[in-house]
Every structure is written in structure tokens, then in C-alpha cells.
Amino acid sequence: MPKSIEDGYRVQAEVHRLLATELGPLAGYKIGCTSEVMQKYLAIPHPCAGGVHARGVHQSGVVLDPADFVRVGVECEIAVRLGEDLAGAAAPFTSDSVAGRIECYLPAIEIVDDRYVQWETLGAPTLIADDFFAAGIVLGRPVARSAIADLIDVQGRALINGQERGQGTAADVLGHPHNALAWLANHLASQGTGLRAGEIVMTGSLVKTVWLDPGDQATMDFSLLGSVQVSFA
Numbered sequence: 752m753p754k755s756i757e758d759g760y761r762v763q764a765e766v767h768r769l770l771a772t773e774l775g776p777l778a779g780y781k782i783g784c785t786s787e788v789m790q791k792y793l794a795i796p797h798p799c800a801g802g803v804h805a806r807g808v809h810q811s812g813v814v815l816d817p818a819d820f821v822r823v824g825v826e827c828e829i830a831v832r833l834g835e836d837l838a839g840a841a842a843p844f845t846s847d848s849v850a851g852r853i854e855c856y857l858p859a860i861e862i863v864d865d866r867y868v869q870w871e872t873l874g875a876p877t878l879i880a881d882d883f884f885a886a887g888i889v890l891g892r893p894v895a896r897s898a899i900a901d902l903i904d905v906q907g908r909a910l911i912n913g914q915e916r917g918q919g920t921a922a923d924v925l926g927h928p929h930n931a932l933a934w935l936a937n938h939l940a941s942q943g944t945g946l947r948a949g950e951i952v953m954t955g956s957l958v959k960t961v962w963l964d965p966g967d968q969a970t971m972d973f974s975l976l977g978s979v980q981v982s983f984a
Contacts, residue, residue: 752877759879760800760942766882767802775805778951780939781861783883785931785955786923792959795875798925798934799883803951807862807887809981815862817965817983820886822865824963825981826956827909827971829902829921829928830859830890833952837936838945844936846929853932854948856899858891858907858979860971861953863960888953891979899975903927907957910970919957928954 753759767777783799784790790797809815817823834854837844864886867873878884899905905921925931931954939945946952963969963983972978 753880754876756876756879759876762880763801763882766880770804774807777802778805778808779803779953780935780946780950781883781885781888781953782931782935782955785925786919786957788919788923788959789956794871798931798955799875799879800935800938801879801882801885803885803888803953807885808951809887809889811889811891811979811981813889814982814984817963820864822962823886823983824863824865824960825909825969826861826863826960827907827917827919827958828859828861828953828956829905829907829924829973829976830857830888831855831928831932831952831954832857832893833946833948833950836945836947838940838947842937842940844933844940846927846933849932849936850896850929853896855893855895856902856976857893857951858971858973858976859953860889860969860979860981861956862887862889862981865962888951889979889981890951891977894976902929904974905976906974908972909958909961910972911961911963912968916961917958921957923957924955931955
């Protein structure tokens with residue numbers, strides 16, 4: 752087991768290399784623990800990054816087989832798609848410097864999988880090594896960055912089978928989702944890599960993870976951005 756955060760990311764990089772054979776190359780990244788509710792839930796007081804492989808990217812309305820997961824859950828997230836690279840000499844990045852590189856925002860669901868006997872005892876290095884619960888993403892229709900005056904005004908709700916199970920705002924994500932994007936860009940720069948145009952970044956959940964049962968339908972509904980849906984049947 753990795754003993755440090757740095758070791759966790761070194762293992763994660765090898766996991767990405769191995770998984771690419773089955774799941775395709777990385778299509779982007781996810782950021783965990785960017786909201787107070789998730790930091791308290793996981794008892795990890797800082798953001799953590801993971802990868803999103805190409806074959807794990809789904810479109811709204813997809814029906815997935817619950818048998819493909821150990822214990823599937825969903826999270827309510829705002830995703831961004833980059834129009835320009837965030838890499839190299841431009842670091843360190845700030846909320847302001849990353850904003851202009853964003854092409855669009857997307858209402859999104861992160862699919863997470865509890866693959867552990869008792870995740871509460873593992874700690875951040877091991878969870879990072881295993882891509883921090885990552886099991887895929889579901890994306891809604893893109894909304895041009897220019898169409899949203901300030902993303903901080905966005906509110907999100909998690910609906911399971913039509914019943915609200917949580918709500919939050921974009922401000923819950925490190926004060927602003929652009930802050931989360933800047934954190935990820937700086938993290939990757941410290942590892943000698945970076946974000947590329949066209950990649951998707953999941954900025955972190957507005958609500959506590961909702962664990963599902965077979966047959967459940969999850970809808971994440973966002974003001975200004977629209978909604979996104981996935982079913983497990």
C-alpha cells in the first residue's frame with residue numbers, strides 16, 4: 752500500500768497506463784473532495800485527482816448494468832471542457848487564468864464504485880492509487896462559457912427516482928469550480944504534465960455521494976445548465 756500522497760499518484764499513473772488497454776486513453780480528469788460535505792464524509796481535508804478513461808464517458812440517458820459495479824454511487828457535478836491547453840510555463844494557474852481556457856460547462860454525474868471492504872480505513876494514498884472511486888461519468892448538453900455570467904450562481908440537486916436526495920451550489924466547490932480547475936492544473940504541472948484542449952474535467956460533487964440499488968434512476972438538475980440522467984437496470 753502506498754504510504755504517501757506522492758506514492759499514491761505514482762501508483763495511479765501506472766494504473767492509468769494499464770487500464771488504457773481496456774478502457775481507452777484518458778479523456779480527462781476528476782477531482783474529489785472539493786466541497787466541505789465531501790471532505791467531511793471522506794475525512795480527507797484536501798482535493799484529490801483521478802483519471803477519466805474514454806470508454807467511461809457516457810451521454811445523458813444511458814442505461815448501465817448494475818452488475819458491472821461492486822456498490823455503485825452517483826455524485827452531482829459541474830464538468831468543464833477545455834478549449835485550450837493548461838500546461839507548461841503558464842503555471843502556477845489561478846481561477847482567473849483558467850477561466851478563459853474553458854470552452855463550455857456541462858451538467859454531469861460522476862459514477863463512483865465502492866470497491867473496498869471498508870474504505871474509511873484506507874486513507875488518501877490508497878484511494879488516490881485506485882483513482883478515488885472512479886467508475887465513469889455521464890455528461891449532459893454543453894453550455895458555452897460565454898452564456899453563463901458567473902458559474903457561482905449555479906445550484907444543483909440530486910434526484911433519485913424523482914426524490915431529492917441532496918442539493919448544493921457551485922460555491923461549495925472550493926469557493927468556485929474554477930478554483931478546482933486551477934488546483935488540478937497546478938497538480939498536473941507539478942508532475943510534469945498538464946491538461947489539453949478537448950479534455951473534460953469533473954470539478955467535484957456539490958452533494959454527498961448517493962449510493963444506489965439496482966433499478967434506480969439518477970437525475971442531476973442544475974439551474975442555468977440543465978439536467979443529466981443515468982439509470983441502472
